[in-house]
Amino acid sequence: xxxxxxxxDIMSKNKESEFKPYHHxxxxxxxxxxxxKVLMExxxxxxxxxxxxxxxxxxxxxxxxxxxxxxxxxxxxEFCENGAKALAHEATKxxxxxxxxxxxxxxxxxxCSDYWLEMQGRLTEPMRYDPASDKYVPxxxxxxxxxxAKHLRALESPHQAExxxxxxxxxxxxxLYSIFVREFGTNNFPDCSNMCHEPTSRxxxxxxxxxxxxxxxxxxxxxxxxxxxxxxTGTNSPRMMTNLVEARKRxxxxxxxxxxxxxxxxxxxxxxxxxxxxTFGSTxxxxxxVHVRIGGDLAVFKGMMRALFEAEDRGEPVLDHAxxxxxxxxxxxxxxxxxxxxxxxxxxxxxxxxxxxxRIAGIYAKSNATIMCYGMGITQHQEGSQLVQxxxxxxxxxxxxxxxxxGIAPIRGHSNVQGDRTIGIDEKPTQAYLDRVxxxxxxxxxxxxxxxxxxxxxxxxxxxxxxxxxMGGNFVRAIPDTERSYAAMAKLDLTVxxxxxxxxxxxxxxxxxLILPVVARxxxxxxxxxxxxxxxxxxxxxxxPSRGVFEPVSSDVRPETEIVCRVAMATLPESKIPWADxxxxxTLIRDKIAEVYPAIYTGFSEKMKDPHGFHLDIPPRRRVWMxxxxxxxxxxxxxxxxDDVIDDPAMLRLxxxxxxxxxxxxxxxxxxxxxxVYNTRMVIFMNKEDREARGLENGxxxxxxxxxxxxxxxxxxxxxxxxxxxxxxxxxxxxxELNPLLPLDFFDEISGTPAAKAIxxxxxxxxxxxxxxxxxG
Numbered sequence: 194x195x196x197x198x199x200x201x202d203i204m205s206k207n208k209e210s211e212f213k214p215y216h217h218x219x220x221x222x223x224x225x226x227x228x229x230k231v232l233m234e235x236x237x238x239x240x241x242x243x244x245x246x247x248x249x250x251x252x253x254x255x256x257x258x259x260x261x262x263x264x265x266x267x268x269x270x271e272f273c274e275n276g277a278k279a280l281a282h283e284a285t286k287x288x289x290x291x292x293x294x295x296x297x298x299x300x301x302x303x304x305c306s307d308y309w310l311e312m313q314g315r316l317t318e319p320m321r322y323d324p325a326s327d328k329y330v331p332x333x334x335x336x337x338x339x340x341x342a343k344h345l346r347a348l349e350s351p352h353q354a355e356x357x358x359x360x361x362x363x364x365x366x367x368x369l370y371s372i373f374v375r376e377f378g379t380n381n382f383p384d385c386s387n388m389c390h391e392p393t394s395r396x397x398x399x400x401x402x403x404x405x406x407x408x409x410x411x412x413x414x415x416x417x418x419x420x421x422x423x424x425x426t427g428t429n430s431p432r433m434m435t436n437l438v439e440a441r442k443r444x445x446x447x448x449x450x451x452x453x454x455x456x457x458x459x460x461x462x463x464x465x466x467x468x469x470x471x472t473f474g475s476t477x478x479x480x481x482x483v484h485v486r487i488g489g490d491l492a493v494f495k496g497m498m499r500a501l502f503e504a505e506d507r508g509e510p511v512l513d514h515a516x517x518x519x520x521x522x523x524x525x526x527x528x529x530x531x532x533x534x535x536x537x538x539x540x541x542x543x544x545x546x547x548x549x550x551x552r553i554a555g556i557y558a559k560s561n562a563t564i565m566c567y568g569m570g571i572t573q574h575q576e577g578s579q580l581v582q583x584x585x586x587x588x589x590x591x592x593x594x595x596x597x598x599x600g601i602a603p604i605r606g607h608s609n610v611q612g613d614r615t616i617g618i619d620e621k622p623t624q625a626y627l628d629r630v631x632x633x634x635x636x637x638x639x640x641x642x643x644x645x646x647x648x649x650x651x652x653x654x655x656x657x658x659x660x661x662x663x664m665g666g667n668f669v670r671a672i673p674d675t676e677r678s679y680a681a682m683a684k685l686d687l688t689v690x691x692x693x694x695x696x697x698x699x700x701x702x703x704x705x706x707l708i709l710p711v712v713a714r715x716x717x718x719x720x721x722x723x724x725x726x727x728x729x730x731x732x733x734x735x736x737x738p739s740r741g742v743f744e745p746v747s748s749d750v751r752p753e754t755e756i757v758c759r760v761a762m763a764t765l766p767e768s769k770i771p772w773a774d775x776x777x778x779x780t781l782i783r784d785k786i787a788e789v790y791p792a793i794y795t796g797f798s799e800k801m802k803d804p805h806g807f808h809l810d811i812p813p814r815r816r817v818w819m820x821x822x823x824x825x826x827x828x829x830x831x832x833x834x835x836d837d838v839i840d841d842p843a844m845l846r847l848x849x850x851x852x853x854x855x856x857x858x859x860x861x862x863x864x865x866x867x868x869x870v871y872n873t874r875m876v877i878f879m880n881k882e883d884r885e886a887r888g889l890e891n892g893x894x895x896x897x898x899x900x901x902x903x904x905x906x907x908x909x910x911x912x913x914x915x916x917x918x919x920x921x922x923x924x925x926x927x928x929x930e931l932n933p934l935l936p937l938d939f940f941d942e943i944s945g946t947p948a949a950k951a952i953x954x955x956x957x958x959x960x961x962x963x964x965x966x967x968x969x970g
Contacts, residue, residue, distance in 0.1 A: 210873035212892075212915050213969040219427045219457035219867055220274075220434065231278045231861065235285035240743070244280050244715055247742045251804030255739040257283060257361055257714040258856050260605045260732040261430040262410050273431035278854070278861045282694070283713045284743060287314025289695050294320060294329040303700045307670065307929070308860040310695050316710035317747040322702055329699075329708060334751065334759075337707050342763035344660055344687040344705070351378030351639070355649040355658050358384040358618045359665030360607025361714065363727035363739065365782045366753040367609075368789075369775060370664055371617030373761040375627075376636050376768060380643030382620045385666055385857075386610050387646040389569050391944035393603040394614060396578030400585040400826055402819035405611065407600035407811050408564055409733050413440060415598030418560035422450040422584070423490065423570020423950070427457020427867065428853045430604050430732075433566075438476045446480040446556050451570060452487045452848065452923040453878065456867035481553055485543055487846035487923040488951050490571060492543035492833045493550060494583045498531045499539070500554035501590060511558040516592030520816055523827035527586060530829045542833045544920050562598030563591065569606075570848070573950040575837060578943035579830040586827050594825070595816035605732040607857060608714075612730030615793075615809070616786065620645050626789075633788045635769055645945040646672055647937060653681035661703065662689045664753065665711075667696040667858040673935035673947045677905070691756060693746075696858065710750045716741040718752045722778040725752075728801065730809070737806030754779065836951040839900050845883065847897065847952040849928035849935070858929055865927075870915070873966060877926040878917035887956055891916045894963045897926075899934045900953040907934050911963040914956075924954070 247253030249263045258279035293313065299322065302310070319337045320329035332340075345354060356374045358367060374382065386394065394404035401407070413419070413436040426433050434457055437447060449458050458478050485493055504511045517524055536547050543550070557563060565584050574580055585601055593599035605611050617626070620643040627638045644652060650672060652658035661668070661682065672678045682688065685703030692699070693713045699706070712718055718725040718741060726740040758772040775782050780798050787797040793809045800807045812818065818825045836846070851857075852865035852874065864871045868878070877897065884891065893914050899907035909931055919925065934954060940947045 208872040210913075210964065210966040211871040211969065212869055212876075212966055213871065214869040215456060215867050218460035220431075231281045235281040235287065240284055244284055244742060245277060248276065248280060248715070252740060254715050254741050255608055255729040255737065256280075257608055259430045259432070260360070260608050260610060261432045262731040262733045262735050263737070273434075275428065275431055275856055279856060279859075280715060282311065282859070282861065283315075283715055285314050287312065288746070289313050289316050291318065291320070291331050298327040299329070299700050299702075300327055303697075306860075307697060307858065308863055310697065311860055313695055315693060315713075315746040316695060316708060316750070318710060318749040320708045322706035324704070332707070337709060338759045338763040340705070340707065341662070341687070341689060341760050345377065345764045348659060352381060352643070353658055354379060354660040354662065355381050355383055355644060355652065357649075357661065357663045357666060357668050358382065358613050359663075360385045360610025360613060361665050362613055362753060363609060363729060364612045364616050364736070364786070365727050365779050366664070366757055367613040367618050368616045368786050369754060369757045369761075369782060372630065372634060372770065373757055373765070375630060375638040376634070376761070376765055376770065378639055380620055380622060380639055380641065381649065382618050383644055383646040383649040384613060384618050385607060385671065386614055387945055388671055388947060390572055390603055390605050390610070391645070391946045392572040392577035392581050392941055393605075395944040396581040397585060397601070399820065400582045400828055401594065401601070401813045402817075402825070403812060405734055405811060406602045406732060407594055407813045408602050409735075409808060410436070412564060412598050412600060416440060416445060416562050416564045417598060418446050418448070418556055418563045420448045420450065420557075420563065420565045421458065422565065422567040424451075424566060424568025424604050425455045425458075425850070426604070427455055428851060429568065429606060431457070433604065437478050441476050441478055441480075446560075447478055448481045448483065448553050448556060449479045450483040450485050450490065450493060452485055452920040453925055454482060454484070454918055481549075481556065483545055483549060483553060484918075484920050485545055486920045487848055488574065488834060488836045489543035489545070489920075491580055491583060491830065491835050492539045493545055494587060495531050495534055495833060496536070496539040496543065496545070496547070496550035497554040497557060497587060498527070498590065499534070499536070500551045501558060502528055502532060504558060512590050513592030517589070520818065521589055521825045521827060522822060523829070526829050527827040530831060534833055538833055544922070557587070557591070560591075562596060563588065563593050564598065564600060564602055565593075566602040566604050568604050570950050572946060573948055574835040575939065575941055575948045575951065576830070576835045576943075577941045577946055577948070579828070580835050582828040583830055589825055589827060594813045600814070603732065608731075609729045611732055611734070612728070612736070615730055617789075629789045633785060647940055647945050647947070650674075650678055650681050650937060653684055656684060659686045660689075661685050661687070663698060664691050667698045669698045669701045670696065670858045670929045670932070673932055673939070673949070674907070674937040675929075675933040677937055691753060694859075709756060710747070711756065712741070712745050712750050712752045714739060714741065716743045716745045720777040725779045727754075727779065728783070728806070734809040734811055735806055736809060738801050738804060754782070836948060837953065839953050841900070841955070843887075843955045844900060844953050845922060845924045845955065847931065847934065847954045848923065848925045848950040849931045849952070850925050852927055855927075868917070873913070874927045874930055875911050875963065876913045876915050876966070877924050878919055879914050879924045880919040880921050881916045883919075883921060883924070884914055884916065889914055889956070892966060892968050894959045894961070894965070896957045896959050897931070897934055897954045898957045899936060900955065901936050903936065903938065905936070907936065908957070909933050910959055911961040912959075913963065913966045915966075915968070
């Protein structure tokens with residue numbers, strides 16, 4: 194049985210938990226105050242302010258937080274509140290030293306909250322787990338490399354190692370990492386994209402020929418309508434709010450489709466707009482809010498398409514017939530599928546009235562250039578890849594590819610998560626790519642597919658995986674089925690964590706474990722060849738240089754690229770690859786990237802002389818379709834549901850979400866200002882009518898249990914119900930605290946992405962004595 198109550202939070206145990214609804218616009222003075230507060234909390238007010246002036250600017254470093262592009266540098270300050278938090282926590286004066294580890298056993302540390310671990314500060318030297326004392330102790334870098342190589346070389350098969358990649362890994366490091374691992378002999382590359390936008394990477398290619406978005410920043414200036422679907426922009430990609438504000442000021446309709454309203458998408462004040470700030474003004478963002486049930490997006494999309502087809506039947510020319518005839522196949526099959534579903538079923542499953550669906554379809558029909566943005570509210574379903582394809586179908590019907598102001602925009606999360614995939618972090622590499630690796634580097638890479646995240650955990654459970662090598666991230670806290678995953682990780686012979694900060698992934702470890710501290714994104718990399726820079730690809734396929742401005746936190750941290758090269762040298766002593774040269778000169782790495790990817794990276798080093806970088810070729814922008822049939826494809830997704838149907842009226846669909854003071858698994862505080870939650874994360878947001886139907890009071894403490902038939906009971910206790918304008922049948926709570934409720938086998942078959950936005954749960958009595966939350970009026 195899996196039963197979780199959350200970790201002890203030493204830093205908040207004496208603070209009263211409170212729910213106080215937030216009625217102000219997002220951004221504005223609240224964001225400005227939060228930025229100043231976090232800089233002061235981390236004791237970096239002067240240093241952090243200097244860093245913010247360099248972040249996302251030409252010649253500076255890329256934000257270590259989200260992957261949204263820089264808006265062409267029209268402003269002197271190109272950062273948001275969450276970017277400032279990420280920088281402050283990276284530049285913090287707090288340190289995790291050998292003295293810290295001497296004072297704490299790992300068992301003691303596992304009882305502390307993620308927030309407490311984050312607040313301890315930057316790692317400063319390599320550490321090795323000592324089972325005799327249950328503590329981490331210092332280890333020399335060369336000894337660490339030797340230990341890793343010893344374990345890797347002792348494996349019966351290279352496939353017994355799992356090589357994880359975090360999205361913050363820069364292109365140069367990720368590329369060399371992919372080459373080293375393939376020369377070692379495996380394609381086991383579970384990575385963070387497996388858990389978020391993998392349905393984009395796997396679903397879109399069969400539709401439009403590429404697993405990426407097709408817009409650039411300038412398209413927002415030419416759009417006639419913008420749809421934002423399943424994405425909390427104000428928290429997860431706040432710099433995008435600038436584009437939405439400017440669009441609304443031009444009178445462009447913005448349609449939001451989401452099971453819960455988000456403050457920034459209701460009203461927003463630009464912190465850099467002096468007039469708005471001075472007058473306490475704001476901009477209303479959404480022109481239409483579609484309060485969809487969790488799992489009801491497919492029904493909304495098919496309702497919109499049905500409304501368009503019906504308009505055509507009435508003689509209204511709303512579709513782009515020339516585009517469809519010249520560039521697509523499959524329209525009639527799509528039309529037959531869409532027209533086979535009834536409006537009664539569409540409205541029942543979506544929770545949206547026929548009138549509103551027709552209204553937003555009318556907005557779409559009138560627009561000659563539409564952008565559709567989507568987030569993990571679309572991708573994290575059991576059939577998320579096919580759901581992504583339906584967004585593409587809608588855009589194809591009106592020719593919204595290859596023209597200004599139009600296209601599909603998956604809003605990816607972590608900075609460079611898209612770049613890592615472009616540059617070779619892929620458990621399912623193409624044979625053509627592997628041929629190029631062979632020709633450029635002179636070894637035969639493995640041809641069989643490797644493991645994604647779910648398969649990696651399954652291999653750990655089965656005992657067929659022996660080593661986990663984590664290039665950044667907090668793997669064990671991000672993955673589903675927490676109890677099973679913790680137990681699986683503990684079976685390993687060796688776990689390696691390459692990181693800037695201490696996290697739970699270092700505490701749930703194998704029989705042997707290493708923590709290797711690295712130079713952060715904002716810090717300078719110096720080698721014998723001079724100061725080096727790395728490159729980052731954002732969510733719109735712009736590749737730009739990133740150059741740190743701070744001195745490294747310690748003389749005993751190393752650049753990620755150097756760590757990869759030295760592990761490779763220790764593990765593969767007969768390798769002909771000049772790893773030592775790559776440690777010193779990153780231009781040599783970029784030249785090899787250009788050789789392996791000549792179609793998109795030709796002249797890479799020369800292009801990086803432009804501090805603004807360049808845009809990778811996206812064929813659909815030229816109306817070129819890299820599909821087997823050379824066309825864009827309308828793809829049919831039968832039915833109206835994207836997740837298992839459970840016949841129980843008590844069932845609710847749970848979406849795990851981030852708080853506003855969080856980025857991925859990094860917890861900046863236990864507050865969520867925009868949702869009005871303070872000093873706790875153990876809450877669930879519920880529709881008042883759903884709560885009353887269960888005979889519960891607002892503020893009641895309950896447990897949640899997952900519907901599953903695999904013999905595991907998944908249960909999280911001590912959760913306080915908060916009335917919130919959720920759609921009926923839908924609830925939400927924080928990730929990673931509710932990850933124990935997400936079964937390992939509840940995922941999209943095409944992509945392997947866990948269905949974290951549609952977990953079937955029921956409310957059950959609590960057996961804990963959780964402290965009450967004060968609920969303000």
